[in-house]
Amino acid sequence: MSRSTPPARVRVVQDAPLRPTGDFVLYWMIATRRTTSNFALDRAVEHAAALKKPIVVLEPLRAGYRWRSDRIDTTLVAGMSDNARRFAGEPVAYYPYVEPEAGAGQGLLAALAERACVVITDDFPCIFLPRMVRAAGEQLSVRLEAVDSNGIVPMRSTPDAFPTAYSFRRYLHRNLSPYLGEAPYARQRVAGVAPRIELPPAVVKRWPLASLESVPPRGATAAQQTLVDFLARLDRYGDDRNSPENDATSGLSSALHFGHISPHEIFHELADQEDWTPDDLADTVKGNRAGWWGMSESAEGFLDQLITWRELGYNMCVHRPDDYDRYESLPSWAQVTLEAHAGDEREFVYTLEQFDTAQTHDPIWNAAQTQLRREGRIHNYLRMLWGKKILEWTASPRDALAVMIELNNKYALDGRNPNSYSGIFWCLGRYDRAWGPERPIFGKIRYMSSDNTRRKYKLKSYLEAYSS
Template identity: 35%
Template sequence: MNLKRIRKLNNKEAADGPVIYWMSRDQRVNDNWALIYAQEFKRPVIVLFCLVPEFLGATIRQYAFMLKGLQEVEKGLLKNNIPFHLLIGYPEIEIPKFIEKNRAGILVTDFDPLRIKRNWKDKIAKRIKMPFYEVDAHNIVPCWLASDKKEFGAYTLRPKINRLLPEFLEEFPKLSRQKQRPVRINNKWETLISYLKIDFNVKEVDWLKPGEKEAHKTLKNFIDKRLNDYPELRNDPNLSATSDLSSYLHFGQISAQRVGLEIKKSSAAKKAKQVFLEELIVRKELSDNFCFYEPNYDSVSGFPDWAKQTLIAHKKDKRKYLYTKEPLENGQTHDDLWNAAQLEMVKTGKMHNYMRMYWAKKILEWTKSLEQALEMAIYLNDKYELDGRDPNGYTGIAWSIGGVHDRAWQERPVFGKIRYMSYNGCKSKFDVKKYIVVQSEK
């Protein structure tokens, strides 16, 4: 495999013993560069996942989707004679303990730009006595290689990615079946619920089924039925014209690289492929770039200077409407379109991309301070969206509220030079009335 996908996180030398793959962001058996790399050492591989009792405000909606996907991972690995252990507790404690107990010689994990994961990895890298490798199994072009700095926008990242795509958008090798059948492991899936300290009131969704198989079905369905119309229809929230892949991509139940390869192979029109791959590769990998190089990706200090200046200059502007958490969360503002979008997210776990932009911008318009707006948008997004807590989410919110990857627009109250979106603007783009009625019937 291309070794540029790998970074070493410490300076320790390899010892005897099996390779541990600590699966975290990329929760799948197939098309997984981290698992493929773990097998390159030609030693027995053990896969583990470390389940924390709470994670950045995730609820049972996201936990259940993930755990069902992981049960499928367990089965898929066992077919290849690869043991799968579900550890319970905090990775910086459980992983060194597991390594010691199993006399492992090498640790491999997958890449994630989010702070919490990087902190876990830093601690583990110091605590263990063996080499610790990180593989970017999520991006097609490894994040640190695509660019060595925070990019200004899609226009600066795009040429860098495009230059490297021929090297990295390649077919995956097949997983090797291990010789020895593993001893039976009882991961006690049925007792996990009692261990979780999460919100159980946000209901699971049933329109999207979790797991690697379902992810592939969803991709096939999109390619067969909707890809050709994607460029024209994707911005209409009344149509199901997009791929619905974001939750699968978020949990790593499908690889973006596999999606990219299948899209390229398909018989769809060139333009459709181009427009979709721009979102899947350039926009998505731009979000990882932002979170990787901007430590404050979820706070106002991560906004570009021009945006901070203009927002501060308009800090004291009079807001016509001011809402606290409750009316926002319950979708009880004066704006029926915003309420419909909020309720779409609460009920289904997915708000349409076009509405996400409008939704976040209105939170800026209707809250007392910039800091409060950002905090509220992240809180609501991550509580209800099935694909929440993703670099795409932090970046999408920072784009909407803080001008990240955008430019200055005409100055106006509250927003300053941040791009504005209005109810009437939405009316000119799609049938707003229909959207409101449909959401109220869900």
């Protein structure tokens, strides 16, 4: 039985009528880079089945975007290789395209769209993607729909940007449960579409398909294995998630960022493991972190990160597209207190270059930065400390913000995501409250110290592993 894509997930970018004389339905895959649990692909299938047309999936990788790195490109290309394998044998003409130099891919989307009945793309609310989709909508004459596969709750169904995790959690407790039953298809499903077509030869000649034969497929397959491994150690999450030396968290943030895994898939696998049914949900709404789901403590702690905190970031980007990444978006209490302490004397002030190359006086900070450069990740607890210290060791909070954004987005595999901005701005007071005692530089912003971290957690092997 087929079901239709929830309307709250579909945003019409170019409101042209469907073109039934077109040759195919085009899915321009730019964020939800997977073949299952993908509302945009489901939407493309829906159109193709109704129009009795085949599907073309164009998955491009641009060159020359800000913060591009070999690490990101390698991850994306390995994901394409996985998608190519998964689409093989399906009635889908998969078109992976890796732009050899900036600008070379210009015209490819338009050349395919010219022959399409409708173009479907992903609705991702952050970095250059919203601009790129808007520009495509202005240029194309065919209907263009952007589909939201980002979270359990359709991001545009929320009424406004929530100021705290607590207020968002309360909202979720009231509104989330109907969405749990509205998942995208978990298995590859292209039923009812016309047989696969050859990609237009003139287009392929000008914009050759990426050659993926020698690229080991990772992407969705690797992400699913990461999920399986995490679920096997889920019971450690509750106690150990903050400890840098215990590998207790899921490690799924980059797979989520690249769209290699879906939050629905993660949620449903977890719920199955917990033998959970919607009847287990608590009746009362208190906005508490634990006790609402009716699952184990570890599972509830994890879902609070995966759903409350993760979707809070998307909520901010979608409702404040013009300033989610700007200093002025900080709550006013935070701006006032940071301003009041802007002139405080700083014992250490480092340049971007010194931060980048892990040349501070603090071995814990340097180890975290070394891990970030080397592996593209930092453990969450140390990531908070990492950001707080940048605030302490830069000439102004605006400089701190710029350094955090630059290093996080340049090196972190999960960077350039709504949660990059949640985490970075959290260090400066977003989603937080005023804390006492008032301190130099920080004012009423929550303070963190390396000494405290050292007292709380074992760090010996971490420091050895990441000494620069």
